[in-house]
Amino acid sequence: MTSWICDKCGYRLEAETPPEECPSCKKKCSFVDNSCYTPDCQGQPIDPRIKNN
């Protein structure tokens, strides 16, 4: 599963592919891949915790 975030309203969902219409703001939004933008990931492509283990 991939985490997606609406670039308009910030709505987040997890799905294989993002929906064309945002279920939150009901507009055609661009969903961006949020997977590497979570606080834990800190913008890095690979979760740093993986290296520590």
Ligand SMILES: [Zn+2]
């Ligand atoms: Zn939206």
